[in-house]
Amino acid sequence: MIPDYDLAIVGGGAVGAAFAALAVRAAGFSGARVAVIERERPPAFVAGEAYDLRVVALSRASTRILAAAGAWEAIAATRISPYERMRVWHASFAVDSPAALEFDAAELGEPNLGYIVESRLIQSALLASLEASGVSILAGAVEALSLAPDMAAVDLGGRRITARLVIGADGGRSRVRDLAGLPVHTRDYGQQAIVANVATARPHADTAWQRFLGYGTLAFLPLANGQCSIVWSVDNERAAALRSLDVPAFERELTEALDGALGEVRLASSRVAIPLVATRAERYALERCVLIGDAAHTVHPLAGQGVNLGFLDAATLAEELAAGRAEREDPGALRLLRRHERRRRPHNELMSRAMGGFNDFLAMGHGPMAAVARRGLGVVNRMGPVKRVFAARALGIAGDVPRFAK
Numbered sequence: 378m379i380p381d382y383d384l385a386i387v388g389g390g391a392v393g394a395a396f397a398a399l400a401v402r403a404a405g406f407s408g409a410r411v412a413v414i415e416r417e418r419p420p421a422f423v424a425g426e427a428y429d430l431r432v433v434a435l436s437r438a439s440t441r442i443l444a445a446a447g448a449w450e451a452i453a454a455t456r457i458s459p460y461e462r463m464r465v466w467h468a469s470f471a472v473d474s475p476a477a478l479e480f481d482a483a484e485l486g487e488p489n490l491g492y493i494v495e496s497r498l499i500q501s502a503l504l505a506s507l508e509a510s511g512v513s514i515l516a517g518a519v520e521a522l523s524l525a526p527d528m529a530a531v532d533l534g535g536r537r538i539t540a541r542l543v544i545g546a547d548g549g550r551s552r553v554r555d556l557a558g559l560p561v562h563t564r565d566y567g568q569q570a571i572v573a574n575v576a577t578a579r580p581h582a583d584t585a586w587q588r589f590l591g592y593g594t595l596a597f598l599p600l601a602n603g604q605c606s607i608v609w610s611v612d613n614e615r616a617a618a619l620r621s622l623d624v625p626a627f628e629r630e631l632t633e634a635l636d637g638a639l640g641e642v643r644l645a646s647s648r649v650a651i652p653l654v655a656t657r658a659e660r661y662a663l664e665r666c667v668l669i670g671d672a673a674h675t676v677h678p679l680a681g682q683g684v685n686l687g688f689l690d691a692a693t694l695a696e697e698l699a700a701g702r703a704e705r706e707d708p709g710a711l712r713l714l715r716r717h718e719r720r721r722r723p724h725n726e727l728m729s730r731a732m733g734g735f736n737d738f739l740a741m742g743h744g745p746m747a748a749v750a751r752r753g754l755g756v757v758n759r760m761g762p763v764k765r766v767f768a769a770r771a772l773g774i775a776g777d778v779p780r781f782a783k
C-alpha cells in the first residue's frame with residue numbers, strides 16, 4: 378500500500394512549518410506529498426495592530442533558514458525589530474560597569490545581532506509559504522500513532538493519515554513523543570516568565586538589555602515602535618506576587634529591577650506568566666518517526682535560543698533528507714534519522730545545560746560558583762577572541778551549520 382504522504386508533520390508552529398517549507402522548496406519533496414497537521418491555526422496577522430506578547434529573538438542562522446523556507450521576505454516586509462547591541466550585567470554591578478558584557482554588531486562586522494519578531498508573524502508567513510507550495514495543512518489534533526516497518530499512521534480523532542515519516546514538531550508537551558514512547562528528562566525550574574510590552578522613559582537604543590538579578594533574570598528586547606518586550610523570569614512565588622500588584626506598583630518594581638537603566642517603565646500591554654520547564658528527549662528518532670524543535674528539547678528562555686535551536690533542527694533534518702533522497706533512501710529509515718539525531722542532539726544538550734547553568738549561577742545563584750560566574754561576564758568582555766566565539770555561536774554561524782543556514 379502506498380502511504381498518503383511522504384512526510385506528515387505534526388505541529389504547524391514555527392519549527393514544523395519551517396521544516397515542511399524547506400522539505401518542499403529545498404529538499405526535493407513535492408508539495409502534494411507533504412502534510413502539516415495543526416490543531417489550532419493562529420488568527421491572521423494584521424500589521425498595524427499592537428505588538429503581540431510572544432516575540433522571539435532570531436539569530437542570523439534562523440533568518441537564513443526562514444529565507445530558504447520562502448518566508449523571510451514577507452516577515453521583513455511586515456514588521457521586524459533589528460537589534461544592534463546586547464548588554465548583559467549582574468545586579469551586583471552597575472549597568473555601565475566594566476564587569477558588564479556588551480556585544481556590538483559593528484565590532485563584529487555585522488549589520489545587527491538579529492531581529493526581534495512576533496512568533497505569530499513567523500508562523501503565519503511560513504503557513505502562507507506552505508500553502509503557496511501546495512502543502513496540505515490539515516486541521517486536527519493527533520490522538521494516536523502507529524509505527525509499522527513500511528509506514529507510520531496518525532489518527533486525528535476519526536481520520537487516519539499514513540506517511541513514510543512522521544515528524545513530531547508539536548511543542549514541549551509533544552503528543553507524538555509520548556505516543557512513540559520516546560523517553561524525556563524534565564526539569565521544572567519552579568519559575569515563570571512574566572511577559573509584557575512596555576514603554577521606557579529613555580530610548581532602548583536598539584539594544585537588548587539583560588540583567589541577572591540574583592532572584593531571576595530580566596530582559597528588555599527592543600521593538601521597532603520604541604517599546605520593549607520584557608521577559609522577567611522569577612520563582613513561582615515571586616511571579617504570583619508580581620502579577621497581583623496593581624499597574625503602578627508593578628511598574629515601580631520593574632523600573633527598579635532594571636536598575637533604572639532605561640528610566641521609568643510603563644506597561645503598554647497586559648502581563649502573562651509562562652511556566653518554565655526544560656525538557657530533553659533521550660532520543661529523537663525511531664524507525665518512521667523523528668522529533669524536532671520544542672518536541673525534542675525546551676530550554677530556559679534567558680538566552681533566547683529555543684526557536685533558533687528548533688530552526689537548526691529543521692534545516693539539518695531537511696538537509697539529511699535531501700541527501701538521502703539523492704541516494705534513493707527511504708525517508709523513514711532509522712539509519713537516516715539517526716544521522717540527524719547525531720548532528721543535533723549533542724548541540725541541543727550542550728545549550729540546554731548551559732542555559733541551566735546560567736540560570737543556576739548567574740540568575741539565581743549565591744555562593745562561590747555564582748561569584749566566579751558574575752566576574753566571568755567582565756572577563757569574557759575583555760577577551761576579544763572568546764567574545765567573538767560566543768557571538769558567532771549565538772548568531773548560529775559557527776559549529777555544524779546546516780546548508781540552509783549558510
Ligand SMILES: Cc1cc2nc3c(=O)[nH]c(=O)nc-3n(C[C@H](O)[C@H](O)[C@H](O)COP(=O)(O)OP(=O)(O)OC[C@H]3O[C@@H](n4cnc5c(N)ncnc54)[C@H](O)[C@@H]3O)c2cc1C
Pocket residue numbers: 387388389390391392393414415416417432433434435496517518519520546547548549551552553570572608651669670671672678680681682683684685686687
Ligand atoms: C518566555 C519565552 C521567551 C522565549 N524567547 C525566545 C527567543 O527570544 N528566541 C528563541 O529562539 N526562542 C524563544 N523562546 C522559545 C520559543 O518560543 C520556542 O522554542 C518555540 O516556540 C518552539 O517552536 P515549536 O514550533 O517547536 O513549538 P510550538 O511553538 O509549541 O508549536 C507547536 C505546534 O504544534 C501544535 N500541536 C501541539 N500538539 C498537537 C497535536 N497533538 N496535534 C496537532 N498539532 C499539535 C500547536 O498548536 C503548535 O502550533 C521563548 C520561550 C518562552 C517561554
